[in-house]
Amino acid sequence: MTQVGQVVGILRKLNEEYQSSTPKKLKLIDAYLVYVLLTGIVQFAYCLLVGTFPFNSFLSGFISTVGCFVLAASLRIQLNKANQITFNVSPERAFADFVFAHIILHLVVVNFIG
Amino acid sequence: MTSTSFMMIIFMILPIFSWCATSTVAANLSPANLDGLKAQFQTAMKSFSDVASLHYTLAGIKELGVQPPDSFCNDIKKLVDKSNIESIYHATEAAKTLANCKLPVEDYRSVVTSTLQSDKSTTSEVYYAVSSSVNLGLTVDEASIEKRLNALAKTDDSILSQGYALLTGAQLSQPVAKFYADTVNDLVQQADEIDGRTLQYEGGVGTTALLVSAFYEVAEKAGAAMKIDPKQLHKFASYFSTKRHVATLRSAYYLTKVFKYLSDNKNTMPVVVTRVSPSAISAQNPSVLVSVSNLLGQPVGEISVVAESAKRKDDGVVVISKQKLTSKASDFSVFELPFYDTKIPRGFYTIHLTLTPRGDGKLIGLTDNTIDVKVTSEGAIENAELSVSDRDNTAQAKTYKLTYPNVQSEKLELDYHQKLVLKFQIKDKRTGEFIRVQQAFLRFTNKKSNKEIIYLAEATDGSNSQYKVEVDLQTNANDFRHQSGAYNAALILGDQLLQNAYEWKLNDNIQLSFHEDSQADKNHQNLYVPRPEIVHQFRLDEVRPPTIVSLVFSALTLLPLLILFILWIKLGFNLSGLPLGLSPLGFHISHGAVFALMFFYWKYLDMFQTIRYLALISIPLFIFGHRVLATLAARREKKA
Numbered sequence: 001m002t003q004v005g006q007v008v009g010i011l012r013k014l015n016e017e018y019q020s021s022t023p024k025k026l027k028l029i030d031a032y033l034v035y036v037l038l039t040g041i042v043q044f045a046y047c048l049l050v051g052t053f054p055f056n057s058f059l060s061g062f063i064s065t066v067g068c069f070v071l072a073a074s075l076r077i078q079l080n081k082a083n084q085i086t087f088n089v090s091p092e093r094a095f096a097d098f099v100f101a102h103i104i105l106h107l108v109v110v111n112f113i114g
Numbered sequence: 115m116t117s118t119s120f121m122m123i124i125f126m127i128l129p130i131f132s133w134c135a136t137s138t139v140a141a142n143l144s145p146a147n148l149d150g151l152k153a154q155f156q157t158a159m160k161s162f163s164d165v166a167s168l169h170y171t172l173a174g175i176k177e178l179g180v181q182p183p184d185s186f187c188n189d190i191k192k193l194v195d196k197s198n199i200e201s202i203y204h205a206t207e208a209a210k211t212l213a214n215c216k217l218p219v220e221d222y223r224s225v226v227t228s229t230l231q232s233d234k235s236t237t238s239e240v241y242y243a244v245s246s247s248v249n250l251g252l253t254v255d256e257a258s259i260e261k262r263l264n265a266l267a268k269t270d271d272s273i274l275s276q277g278y279a280l281l282t283g284a285q286l287s288q289p290v291a292k293f294y295a296d297t298v299n300d301l302v303q304q305a306d307e308i309d310g311r312t313l314q315y316e317g318g319v320g321t322t323a324l325l326v327s328a329f330y331e332v333a334e335k336a337g338a339a340m341k342i343d344p345k346q347l348h349k350f351a352s353y354f355s356t357k358r359h360v361a362t363l364r365s366a367y368y369l370t371k372v373f374k375y376l377s378d379n380k381n382t383m384p385v386v387v388t389r390v391s392p393s394a395i396s397a398q399n400p401s402v403l404v405s406v407s408n409l410l411g412q413p414v415g416e417i418s419v420v421a422e423s424a425k426r427k428d429d430g431v432v433v434i435s436k437q438k439l440t441s442k443a444s445d446f447s448v449f450e451l452p453f454y455d456t457k458i459p460r461g462f463y464t465i466h467l468t469l470t471p472r473g474d475g476k477l478i479g480l481t482d483n484t485i486d487v488k489v490t491s492e493g494a495i496e497n498a499e500l501s502v503s504d505r506d507n508t509a510q511a512k513t514y515k516l517t518y519p520n521v522q523s524e525k526l527e528l529d530y531h532q533k534l535v536l537k538f539q540i541k542d543k544r545t546g547e548f549i550r551v552q553q554a555f556l557r558f559t560n561k562k563s564n565k566e567i568i569y570l571a572e573a574t575d576g577s578n579s580q581y582k583v584e585v586d587l588q589t590n591a592n593d594f595r596h597q598s599g600a601y602n603a604a605l606i607l608g609d610q611l612l613q614n615a616y617e618w619k620l621n622d623n624i625q626l627s628f629h630e631d632s633q634a635d636k637n638h639q640n641l642y643v644p645r646p647e648i649v650h651q652f653r654l655d656e657v658r659p660p661t662i663v664s665l666v667f668s669a670l671t672l673l674p675l676l677i678l679f680i681l682w683i684k685l686g687f688n689l690s691g692l693p694l695g696l697s698p699l700g701f702h703i704s705h706g707a708v709f710a711l712m713f714f715y716w717k718y719l720d721m722f723q724t725i726r727y728l729a730l731i732s733i734p735l736f737i738f739g740h741r742v743l744a745t746l747a748a749r750r751e752k753k754a
Contacts, residue, residue: 024686031681038674046667050659091750092743099739103708103732107724110716 029076033069040065060112067105071098142483143355143386145411146373150359152178154366165193169204170367172211177370187215196221199229203242206249219250226252230259237266237275241282248285256286273315273325276301280328284335291335298329299341305350312353313346319357323368326350330375344382344478351376351384351479355409377410382476385414387467387483390448395489396613400454402487404439405447406469413447416472421451427462434458434465453487456544460491460611490613491544493551494518495605497580498538500620502526505533505586522621530629533586536571536620539579540607548579551609556583558624561600565635567593571605587628597632600625693745700738707731 022030040062047058077083078094089097155175159182162168168190172182190208194217195201202222209215229235229243240262247254263279280301283294305313305322315322333340354373360366376384391403408414418441424434439449451465465487469480495518503511516522516538528534536556542549554571569590573579601624607616692698708731715724 027685028682028687031678031685034681035674035678038677039671042667042670042674046670049667050663051657053656053658090747092747096739096743099705103728106709106712107715107728110712111721113716 023081025079026076029072029079033072033076036065036069036072040069054114056112056114060109060114063112064105064109067109068102071101071105074098142388143351143384143409143479144388145386145407146355146369146409147358148178148373148410151366151370152180154360154363158363162189162193165190165195165201165204165208167363168193169208170363172208174363174367174370176211177367177374181213182211184212184214187212190215191217197225199225199235199239199242199246202226203246206246210249217250219252222246222250223252226250230255230262235262237263237270237278237282240266241278241285244282244285254286256290259286260290273301273304274317274321277321277325277328280325280332284328284332288336291332292338295332295336295338295341298333301325301329302342302346305346307349308353311349312356313349314353318365319354319360320362320365320368322350322353323365323372326354327368327371327375330372330381340381342382347382348384348478351409355386373409377408377412379408379415379476382478383408383414384479385417385469385477385483386411386479387419387469387485389485389487393487394613395453395487396491397454400452402451402453402465402485403442404449404451404467404485406449407447413443413445414471414477415446417446417477418470418472419449420468420470422466422468424453424463424465426459427464433463439467453489458489459545460489460542460549462486462488462611488611490611491542492613493540493549493607493609493616494543495607495616495618496539496541498536498605500526501535501537502528502532503535505531505588511535516620518616518618521619524621525623525625526621527625527627528587529627530587530591533584534624535585536581536583536605538571538581538605540581548577549609550579551607551612553606553608554581555606556585557604557606558585558594559602559604560594560597561602563597563635568606587626591628591630594626594628595633595635596628596630597635598625598627693742693749695745697738697741697745700734701742704731704735704738708735 043058043061043065047062052058075094075098078089078097079091151174155171155178158167158171159175162171168186172186175182187209190205194205202225205217206222209217226243226246229239230247235243240259244254244259246252259282263282266275267279276297280294280297283291302313305315307313315325329340329342354369354376357365357369360369375381386407386409388405389402390405391401392399395402404419406414406417406419419439421434421437421439423432423436425432434451434453437451439451442448442450453463463486465485467483467485469477469483471477471480498516498518499513500516500522501511501513503509514522514524526534539548540551541547550573554573556569556571558567558569559565560567569583569585571581571583573581602622603620603624605616605618605620607618609615708728711724711727711731715721719727
């Protein structure tokens with residue numbers, strides 16, 4: 001009982017920290033990440049349910065969600081001021097990279113979707 | 115298949131086997147197929163379609179000793195084409211064979227004369243004209259013909275042309291004939307040698323026979339003997355003696371002529387040596403009988419025949435050396451060589467014969483004559499025993515001794531854990547040694563369905579060749595198709611050198627019981643019936659979920675988008691900082707265009723077109739994007 005209580009306590013503290021210290025921009029990106037994650041889960045659940053036909057379409061959709069997640073996550077890392085020591089790029093540059101990478105990702109996904 | 119028909123097949127196969135084995139490539143000549151030639155002429159005599167066939171048939175049948183009736187004279191007159199020199203030639207030659215057939219000379223004179231005078235006639239036409247003139251009694255200008263032939267010899271050097279030149283020379287005076295007779299040797303050199311044994315000319319048997327008989331004709335007219343190497347003459351004779359059937363009447367006629375020349379004892383004659391006794395030597399047939407004749411089958415005069423050697427084929431053992439054959443006929447045409455002897459073991463033998471004529475040698479082909487025979491012996495089956503035992507425990511075996519030709523009276527019952535073993539030996543009655551045979555089978559016949567199951571008996575190596583057959587009711591059950599029931603067993607033995615073949619019924623009543631259910635017999639008659647049609651099955655589509663499920667999940671995929679908007683709104687997403695102006699507008703439009711392009715790529719375009727459009731759109735995208743971001747960066751700098 002106490003263990004569960006401890007875990008719940010830790011989670012609540014985490015949430016408070018998060019809500020207070022994270023800038024709005026990053027929170028928006030986090031929401032986007034959650035969205036992409038949910039979409040991926042739905043696709044995977046469908047595949048498990050009805051089988052992998054047509055396999056290429058499933059793969060393309062799933063890879064698309066994974067790719068979007070990764071790109072958004074990298075954008076978030078780059079925009080996080082706390083990481084300025086490691087990644088010294090301007091936010092605009094990060095966003096431009098994000099858009100460029102997405103174009104390529106979408107090209108590949110649409111090619112593969114069949 | 116009943117046992118008698120099987121027996122018949124064996125008896126048919128064995129002699130064929132032995133014949134094939136004994137008729138090896140012989141250097142001997144064989145007598146001419148006179149009956150065949152005569153039959154060919156007689157069939158042709160029933161109806162004629164052209165004067166050439168008439169000529170060849172009548173002349174051919176006359177060579178064979180049958181005088182054709184004069185009634186054919188009308189046919190000649192009807193069929194002849196008076197404007198064609200060849201036709202006239204055939205007509206005159208055909209008329210010559212009849213006793214009393216006079217042709218109207220004046221009808222042909224003009225054509226004959228014009229052919230002789232023309233510069234364009236070929237050697238064959240010259241021959242036809244000269245021959246027709248001689249037959250019709252017209253005068254012939256020899257000098258001009260000689261000149262014409264010499265001119266033709268320069269332009270046409272084909273073998274047939276040379277042959278016709280010889281034949282023409284034979285129709286003219288003796289000095290001319292002598293001139294052509296001297297060219298015979300050159301012509302012989304132009305013949306083709308096949309396998310070192312036969313000589314022939316291009317053009318087949320008709321041309322070769324025409325040429326060789328031309329040699330004889332011209333030599334006869336010249337009054338001199340034909341100048342030809344005896345070995346080469348023998349090779350020609352060898353070629354002719356292989357022609358048992360000829361296709362055309364022309365070939366048949368010339369072949370008959372050449373056989374007659376080759377069998378004329380005025381000329382050099384090839385000798386024909388053939389075996390006239392059966393090829394198998396046994397106690398009932400102890401001697402080899404050999405016939406000596408010419409190509410027409412006539413005797414050749416006093417001659418002695420010696421068997422130089424008789425060698426066994428497989429190991430070359432010589433059993434006879436320099437033994438003289440005894441003459442059985444007063445005209446020296448049949449000779450005997452006793453061959454059956456206890457000292458001569460069974461096997462295939464080749465006997466080499468040499469002939470020595472009494473008079474001076476006009477005969478050729480006296481050496482290198484071979485006769486093939488086989489010495490057979492009677493066999494006896496000994497020590498035959500049948501034993502029934504357990505598959506794994508051979509110690510407790512029940513053995514029955516069998517003697518040929520008795521049928522075993524006991525009823526045998528075998529079931530699936532037993533096996534049957536048959537052992538026997540075959541002894542050569544003459545020498546007493548155990549021999550091996552080419553066919554040794556044990557045959558089971560299903561009494562109900564008459565299907566046969568045959569097993570091979572194998573002999574042990576060594577001198578006591580013991581044959582053994584083993585039938586195991588478990589491992590061999592498939593051969594019987596698991597059909598339990600009553601069976602007959604018979605032993606079948608056969609060999610080329612075995613005088614008597616065996617089909618010994620061992621037991622009439624063997625009961626076999628197999629472990630599994632009997633399988634039906636394969637219906638062998640249905641092997642060639644059309645098979646059931648295979649309907650092509652196209653690849654089946656994959657199983658897809660029902661449409662509802664797909665639609666539901668598609669909706670579910672869009673649900674997170676809703677959640678996203680809700681979260682964003684909760685977080686305070688606003689578009690207040692959105693810059694306005696040309697560049698942002700351009701950026702958003704080009705960015706949207708890229709997504710639109712993706713849609714079109716999915717639906718309509720291919721990769722190459724998409725890449726091109728993308729390249730196109732990315733230019734404004736880059737420019738406008740750069741501008742927008744620069745603006746945003748500047749704004750941020752200003753704020754900070």
